[in-house]
Amino acid sequence: MEKQENIFLKKSFVAITGASRGIGKSIALMFAVKFPQNSVLLLMARNVEDLESVRTELQATAPNITVLVRQYDQGKTDEGYFNGIFDSIITENKLSKDDFEQVMLVHNCASTGDKDKTALQLFDADRVRSYYDVNLCGMILLNTSFFTTFCDPSPSRVVVNVTSGASWTAVPSLHLYCSGKAARDMFFRVLSAEEPSIRVLTYAPGAVDTDMLRDVEANAWSTSYREVLKGLRQNGEVTTPEESVADLERVLEDNTFENAAHVYNYLQTAQPYLDKYLQ
Numbered sequence: 001m002e003k004q005e006n007i008f009l010k011k012s013f014v015a016i017t018g019a020s021r022g023i024g025k026s027i028a029l030m031f032a033v034k035f036p037q038n039s040v041l042l043l044m045a046r047n048v049e050d051l052e053s054v055r056t057e058l059q060a061t062a063p064n065i066t067v068l069v070r071q072y073d074q075g076k077t078d079e080g081y082f083n084g085i086f087d088s089i090i091t092e093n094k095l096s097k098d099d100f101e102q103v104m105l106v107h108n109c110a111s112t113g114d115k116d117k118t119a120l121q122l123f124d125a126d127r128v129r130s131y132y133d134v135n136l137c138g139m140i141l142l143n144t145s146f147f148t149t150f151c152d153p154s155p156s157r158v159v160v161n162v163t164s165g166a167s168w169t170a171v172p173s174l175h176l177y178c179s180g181k182a183a184r185d186m187f188f189r190v191l192s193a194e195e196p197s198i199r200v201l202t203y204a205p206g207a208v209d210t211d212m213l214r215d216v217e218a219n220a221w222s223t224s225y226r227e228v229l230k231g232l233r234q235n236g237e238v239t240t241p242e243e244s245v246a247d248l249e250r251v252l253e254d255n256t257f258e259n260a261a262h263v264y265n266y267l268q269t270a271q272p273y274l275d276k277y278l279q
């Protein structure tokens with residue numbers, strides 16, 4: 001594919017979901033030192049204290065970047081909750097859409113669902129529905145809100161869909177997570193087909209040492225899958241969030257990815273290992 005310009009060269013408005021901890025926090029830390037001055041980073045998650053603490057860290061390392069915080073719950077799919085979120089942020093902070101050469105939305109927020117149950121133990125409609133509200137419906141509604149605010153092809157528009165090898169590997173225990181990620185990946189393929197001017201990166205960060213991974217290691221019902229994860233740790237294939245995000249940085253700098261195609265990090269080495277243990 002023809003090489004495009006390094007994504008970090010343009011003055012940007014960037015929203016990152018799930019920025020309060022884990023991979024999202026590391027993406028924010030990396031972006032703060034990569035984007036040009038006067039770019040705006042908008043950190044989004046439920047825990048506002050954690051978001052404020054990330055904001056303080058970012059401002060200490062990158063004083064020329066504006067860091068905004070927006071508390072939200074991606075599972076709140078009630079009518080109107082997502083409407084106008086980005087318009088109000090622009091207005092409240094006396095910004096103008098014309099201030100930016102590029103806008104970017106990073107869909108990083110996710111949860112893993114009832115991994116202590118098998119697929120045939122999912123009796124509770126509210127819990128199943130609430131899983132897809134957070135991980136699929138809310139993500140789609142937030143995405144619509146963002147691209148309603150930033151509807152013109154200029155400035156250039158980028159969306160990052162943080163996916164997982166679990167979107168194409170059937171992992172016992174991760175029924176909701178696998179199916180939710182697969183649905184998201186297809187959603188972005190369709191978006192890309194409809195809106196070719198939007199740059200779409202579907203990126204899998206590999207096995208990363210975060211609250212999410214530790215929760216799965218402790219609570220997945222499948223012993224064989226817990227063994228897979230133990231093996232990944234023993235083999236040194238669980239990275240830190242910083243290591244994983246360094247690979248994402250390279251992908252965005254190179255900017256040669258195919259829109260909405262899977263781009264993966266350490267799963268390149270982890271995939272045969274997963275295949276071996278999950279057969």
Ligand SMILES: NC(=O)c1ccc[n+]([C@@H]2O[C@H](COP(=O)([O-])OP(=O)(O)OC[C@H]3O[C@@H](n4cnc5c(N)ncnc54)[C@H](OP(=O)(O)O)[C@@H]3O)[C@@H](O)[C@H]2O)c1
Pocket residue numbers: 017018019020021022023024044045046047048050072073074075107108109110111134162163164165204205206207208209210211212213
């Ligand atoms: N860690 C891995 O090994 C791994 C592997 C492959 C893919 N991924 C993907 O990487 C991304 C980040 O994962 P992670 O490991 O960093 O997860 P994590 O440590 O559990 O962090 C999840 C983030 O999502 C936010 N979040 C959760 N529920 C939310 C809700 N209802 N509304 C708004 N925000 C919510 C959390 O913030 P609050 O609690 O403050 O809301 C937190 O900032 C996810 O998309 C995950 O699927 C991770």
